[in-house]
Amino acid sequence: MYTYHKITPEILEKLKAIVGAKGVSADPDRLVAYERDEGVEREFFHLPDAVVYPATTAEVAAILQLANEELIPVIPRGAGTGLEFGAVANHYGGIILSTEKMNRILEVNAEKMYMIVEPGVRTEDVQKAAGEVGLLYAGDPCSGDSCFIGGNAGTNAGGNRAVKYGTTRDQIYSVEVVTPTGKITTLGSRLKKVSTGYPLEKIVIGSEGTLGIITKLVLKLVPLPKCSVNVLAVFPTVDEAMSIVNALPKAGIEPTCLEFMDDDSVRVTEDFIGEKQNTGTGERNYMIIQVDSNDEDALDDLCVDLDELCRAHGAVDVFVADAERIWKVRKNFSDASTTECPIMVMEDFVVPADELASLLKALEKISADQHVPVRSVAHAGDGNLHLDILKKGIADADWPAKVDAFEKAAYEAVYGLGGRISGEHGIGEKRKDLMVTYTDPVELELMKAVKKAFDPNNILNPGKIFELDD
Numbered sequence: 001m002y003t004y005h006k007i008t009p010e011i012l013e014k015l016k017a018i019v020g021a022k023g024v025s026a027d028p029d030r031l032v033a034y035e036r037d038e039g040v041e042r043e044f045f046h047l048p049d050a051v052v053y054p055a056t057t058a059e060v061a062a063i064l065q066l067a068n069e070e071l072i073p074v075i076p077r078g079a080g081t082g083l084e085f086g087a088v089a090n091h092y093g094g095i096i097l098s099t100e101k102m103n104r105i106l107e108v109n110a111e112k113m114y115m116i117v118e119p120g121v122r123t124e125d126v127q128k129a130a131g132e133v134g135l136l137y138a139g140d141p142c143s144g145d146s147c148f149i150g151g152n153a154g155t156n157a158g159g160n161r162a163v164k165y166g167t168t169r170d171q172i173y174s175v176e177v178v179t180p181t182g183k184i185t186t187l188g189s190r191l192k193k194v195s196t197g198y199p200l201e202k203i204v205i206g207s208e209g210t211l212g213i214i215t216k217l218v219l220k221l222v223p224l225p226k227c228s229v230n231v232l233a234v235f236p237t238v239d240e241a242m243s244i245v246n247a248l249p250k251a252g253i254e255p256t257c258l259e260f261m262d263d264d265s266v267r268v269t270e271d272f273i274g275e276k277q278n279t280g281t282g283e284r285n286y287m288i289i290q291v292d293s294n295d296e297d298a299l300d301d302l303c304v305d306l307d308e309l310c311r312a313h314g315a316v317d318v319f320v321a322d323a324e325r326i327w328k329v330r331k332n333f334s335d336a337s338t339t340e341c342p343i344m345v346m347e348d349f350v351v352p353a354d355e356l357a358s359l360l361k362a363l364e365k366i367s368a369d370q371h372v373p374v375r376s377v378a379h380a381g382d383g384n385l386h387l388d389i390l391k392k393g394i395a396d397a398d399w400p401a402k403v404d405a406f407e408k409a410a411y412e413a414v415y416g417l418g419g420r421i422s423g424e425h426g427i428g429e430k431r432k433d434l435m436v437t438y439t440d441p442v443e444l445e446l447m448k449a450v451k452k453a454f455d456p457n458n459i460l461n462p463g464k465i466f467e468l469d470d
């Protein structure tokens, strides 16, 4: 059993000595901003004991040395757009370490195609800085206008372009990390290949702030395609829609984005943003297919190929869409769904991409059998389904049991198809019980051993992903 110390006035003074008086606060009015992230489940809201705003790596290291000596939990935080309460205090309490002051772009090297940034830079600003020198930073979570690049590394964020470029882990050469005992190291390197020991940067990225605090990132930049087009294909059935996931690469077409929305999700989001897409009536399953090229003519040919392929796979409508309009619908789904029903549970299932149709059909059946409404959108090319389970029409007293029953059936379907709990949002505080239930015991034991090796006193984001002493 891990026990921690409370933050005393003496500790607050020591923190002030590191970051200055304005860099620390234990004022409850200030702390309220950190009691949650973008997750909506109130049972996970939790006030921290203090918040600290370091501006340099040395300050982060000094804070962690102090916390490790004094046995005080530290919770790293980016923009707080996470959905699993990973950047929120839990029953252990502790200090939120906000990276918002570490927000500088340190170098954009167009010649060598890399960028060095601090963790508190907004993802959209990383993308803009790359675009200004004619390059692309390929990471593209839907929350890019608000999340931080350090948070993206914390969760190994995916997003819309992962089908072509991979997740955040694939966009990073190396990270500067402060370990839980306060040591500073750089993991990874700007190398195309390396076989020199364990790739520890791959473990720290995606560890949800449990193994180290990322204080600097060297990001990969890639050539920016000269032109791109967004095609909207409408299919009567989920099977037909999903059949293009493998058909596209087999036909030599590499989509940059391949996003799925079901009928209800489009309708709800259109109502929310007050715009209609004019895509006809009847049961509809929508695929947004973005393709890029450096050649306008080649792109036109690609559109013809796409049209033929989608129609051969059952599409009733295929057209070149207004990029801004369709992406507005896709990116507003989350807000639309929360507005439709503020009490809900958000899932982030991932299955092999060619099993997504089976999962959607299984979930549709569970939803109908259990009378629980759901909304679905998916990063279809990655097999990653965001499913919102809505309380709509369900009595307060019935809701917890309904959610439990739905989740049990849903996770059986997910794991039966070779899937996992989370494709990109992480486990955080919210899903750690499920993590224990569904993870192979040997795998879980190895993960705990890794955590203990990095963090012998378990002070960095304790109790996230799993409890060490469960």
Ligand SMILES: Cc1cc2nc3c(=O)[nH]c(=O)nc-3n(C[C@H](O)[C@H](O)[C@H](O)COP(=O)(O)OP(=O)(O)OC[C@H]3O[C@@H](n4cnc5c(N)ncnc54)[C@H](O)[C@@H]3O)c2cc1C
Pocket (backbone or CB within 6 Å): 037, 038, 075, 076, 077, 078, 079, 080, 081, 082, 083, 085, 086, 087, 099, 119, 140, 141, 142, 143, 146, 147, 148, 149, 150, 151, 152, 153, 154, 155, 156, 157, 158, 159, 160, 207, 208, 209, 210, 212, 213, 214, 215, 334, 335, 424, 425, 428, 461
């Ligand atoms: C509308 C909306 C759309 C979204 N779309 C996507 C999407 O398309 N793809 C996707 O993957 N996610 C998506 N998300 C979820 C969220 O935006 C991502 O998980 C994002 O990566 C979180 O970044 P953040 O800066 O807000 O991190 P936070 O929420 O502050 O933290 C997330 C985790 O990272 C850790 N962390 C933060 N900074 C550091 C650091 N410097 N070092 C180590 N650990 C750190 C925290 O401890 C926490 O565990 C979406 C969220 C919303 C609200």
